[in-house]
Amino acid sequence: xxxxxxxxxxxxxxxxIHKGFSQFNRRMVVHELRERLRALDADIVFLQEVQGQHLxxxxxxxxxxxxxxxxxxxxxxxxxxxxxxxxxYDHGHHGNAILARFPITxxxxxxxxxxxxxxxxxxxxxxxxxxxxxxxxxxxxxxSLFGRSRRYQLDALAAHIEARxxxxxPLLIAGDFNDWRNRAHDLLAARLGLDEVFAxxxxxxxxxxxxxxxxFRLDRIYMRxxxxxxxxxxxxxxxxxxxxxxxxSARFSFIPAVP
Numbered sequence: 001x002x003x004x005x006x007x008x009x010x011x012x013x014x015x016x017i018h019k020g021f022s023q024f025n026r027r028m029v030v031h032e033l034r035e036r037l038r039a040l041d042a043d044i045v046f047l048q049e050v051q052g053q054h055l056x057x058x059x060x061x062x063x064x065x066x067x068x069x070x071x072x073x074x075x076x077x078x079x080x081x082x083x084x085x086x087x088x089y090d091h092g093h094h095g096n097a098i099l100a101r102f103p104i105t106x107x108x109x110x111x112x113x114x115x116x117x118x119x120x121x122x123x124x125x126x127x128x129x130x131x132x133x134x135x136x137x138x139x140x141x142x143x144s145l146f147g148r149s150r151r152y153q154l155d156a157l158a159a160h161i162e163a164r165x166x167x168x169x170p171l172l173i174a175g176d177f178n179d180w181r182n183r184a185h186d187l188l189a190a191r192l193g194l195d196e197v198f199a200x201x202x203x204x205x206x207x208x209x210x211x212x213x214x215x216f217r218l219d220r221i222y223m224r225x226x227x228x229x230x231x232x233x234x235x236x237x238x239x240x241x242x243x244x245x246x247x248x249s250a251r252f253s254f255i256p257a258v259p
Contacts, residue, residue, distance in 0.1 A: 013042035014174035016245035019051040023244040045099040046174040048142040053092035070097035084109030084123035096123040096140040114149035133257025141175035170225035197221040211240035226252035
């Protein structure tokens with residue numbers, strides 16, 4: 001599904017891109033991934049498991065991009081981008097990224113690692129969206145596989161927002177929460193006044209993993225200060241041939257600032 005941009009509208013997407021490899025690392029799919037992202041046509045894109053550098057893949061795959069993945073994916077479409085390096089190893093590093101059609105005016109990557117072998121971070125950017133009088137605060141998150149670590153990271157996320165984001169500022173938090181029991185809802189809804197974009201009447205997000213036939217509710221978009229107009233979970237072919245996570249996209253409207 002491709003959204004058509006309208007005045008006073010903002011479209012976003014989030015996707016765990018599995019470092020540019022298909023499920024079980026069977027194929028390098030970074031070029032197909034770039035085409036799928038362009039098909040989403042989102043104004044702001046939140047990406048997790050972005051490969052900033054991998055010397056081994058560059059040697060093994062002739063078509064491996066020369067640029068870091070976030071730059072390769074953004075090229076020619078998203079004029080602003082930010083990358084938060086989380087996991088660093090001898091042959092490279094990976095982390096979160098935000099791509100935006102509009103200027104990114106500030107960037108902060110906060111380390112929320114709880115376990116030494118599982119590095120995690122929160123990438124926080126402010127984006128200057130035409131028509132809005134204040135920047136949109138955007139946080140890209142990829143939380144732990146372990147419940148106790150996720151609780152720590154959710155508390156760190158909430159504390160970071162309370163300290164750095166004005167209460168009346170538009171806010172988007174998106175990414176892979178690994179939160180199949182939906183423990184994030186109470187904290188983020190009650191403490192920060194956020195709505196989960198894909199939550200139904202039972203307040204549970206849509207299923208997004210595995211992408212071929214989603215069973216688990218891992219990926220999220222939380223927001224405040226915007227109005228939800230459309231939302232889509234992109235699963236099944238061709239999405240499931242690219243990543244084990246489904247991509248999520250949504251379109252919002254907002255009240256323009258008074259000149």
